[in-house]
Amino acid sequence: MPLIEVSNLRKEYRNHVAVQDVSFSVEEGEIFGILGPNGAGKTTAVECIEGMRKRDGGEISVMGLDPLKDKDLAELRESIGIQLQQSELPPKMKVWEALELYSTFYRDPVDWRELIKDWGLSGKADTAYGSLSGGQQQRLSIALALVGKPRIAVFDELTTALDPHARRETWKLIEKVREQDVTVLLVTHFMEEAERLCDRIAIIESGRVVALDTPSGLVSRVDEQQIIRFKPSVPMDDELLTSLPEVSSVTRSKSQVTVVGKGNVVYAVISVLARNQIVANELRLEQASLDDAFVALTGSKPAN
Numbered sequence: 241m242p243l244i245e246v247s248n249l250r251k252e253y254r255n256h257v258a259v260q261d262v263s264f265s266v267e268e269g270e271i272f273g274i275l276g277p278n279g280a281g282k283t284t285a286v287e288c289i290e291g292m293r294k295r296d297g298g299e300i301s302v303m304g305l306d307p308l309k310d311k312d313l314a315e316l317r318e319s320i321g322i323q324l325q326q327s328e329l330p331p332k333m334k335v336w337e338a339l340e341l342y343s344t345f346y347r348d349p350v351d352w353r354e355l356i357k358d359w360g361l362s363g364k365a366d367t368a369y370g371s372l373s374g375g376q377q378q379r380l381s382i383a384l385a386l387v388g389k390p391r392i393a394v395f396d397e398l399t400t401a402l403d404p405h406a407r408r409e410t411w412k413l414i415e416k417v418r419e420q421d422v423t424v425l426l427v428t429h430f431m432e433e434a435e436r437l438c439d440r441i442a443i444i445e446s447g448r449v450v451a452l453d454t455p456s457g458l459v460s461r462v463d464e465q466q467i468i469r470f471k472p473s474v475p476m477d478d479e480l481l482t483s484l485p486e487v488s489s490v491t492r493s494k495s496q497v498t499v500v501g502k503g504n505v506v507y508a509v510i511s512v513l514a515r516n517q518i519v520a521n522e523l524r525l526e527q528a529s530l531d532d533a534f535v536a537l538t539g540s541k542p543a544n
């Protein structure tokens with residue numbers, strides 16, 4: 241039986257529908273990703289699952305509990321570890337004080353001294369939250385989410401504010417959370433993060449699930465597409481390429497042209513360039529990636 245089951249979830253704010261119709265299930269032990277453009281309804285959906293917001297329609301079951309029922313919600317709060325949002329802690333609060341405070345929220349908390357060791361904060365117990373680096377704050381945030389020995393951890397944009405190095409370090413920590421038999425629900429903007437960490441991903445757009453699959457399953461939906469990148473030796477009119485039936489899109493970034501197409505698109509593009517005496521410098525052919533799947537499925541550009 242799935243650990244989390246969401247069917248036809250709907251949530252409105254005043255007269256704005258944030259989540260139209262979202263359904264997915266999460267199996268025990270998975271890292272399940274929720275990916276989507278800004279404002280797609282990702283945070284609203286997970287907040288309904290956590291019981292932080294009341295849904296307006298559909299069904300949610302988390303370990304058989306319904307977050308709309310007060311009695312179930314109390315039990316649910318013991319079993320879900322929620323990462324703290326940035327600036328939720330007073331900047332002067334020390335690391336050990338935060339962990340001790342969080343321990344009081346749970347019936348059977350883990351010994352926070354262990355968490356300090358496990359999450360590489362041993363030398364920082366007496367340091368104020370506001371004096372920690374971004375990466376250390378994230379480690380504390382994960383440690384706090386684990387104080388109550390949860391079966392499920394929810395991380396919402398955990399790495400958004402981090403530089404690429406700290407982001408990669410945090411990925412290792414998320415994998416370590418899963419190794420401790422905690423099921424992870426991960427909301428992210430980052431393709432690379434989703435591809436690297438998630439067993440399955442739901443792509444949400446405008447409050448609906450537009451695709452749900454493994455990362456490679458999502459890529460395979462678009463991999464009949466071919467991507468050609470090059471720098472034309474002389475100024476070139478895009479119309480030359482967009483008029484080809486094999487070409488589905490032509491985009492530019494500085495001097496580089498990116499052509500996406502199907503079938504014999506490589507031959508068609510090279511032939512038309514040759515006929516017009518244009519040399520394709522720095523020519524590269526690429527396989528479709530999760531980024532391409534995201535663009536094809538949502539029509540939006542992913543975050544970098």
Ligand SMILES: Nc1ncnc2c1ncn2[C@@H]1O[C@H](COP(=O)(O)OP(=O)(O)OP(=O)(O)O)[C@@H](O)[C@H]1O
Nearest residue numbers: 253256257258276277278279280281282283284285
């Ligand atoms: N408390 C609120 N009151 C009114 N509208 C809200 C509220 N919270 C979110 N919204 C709106 O609901 C929609 C979905 O927001 P949500 O934060 O769930 O999206 P998201 O996919 O998590 O976005 P992001 O990636 O930017 O965090 C957005 O249009 C947002 O402006």
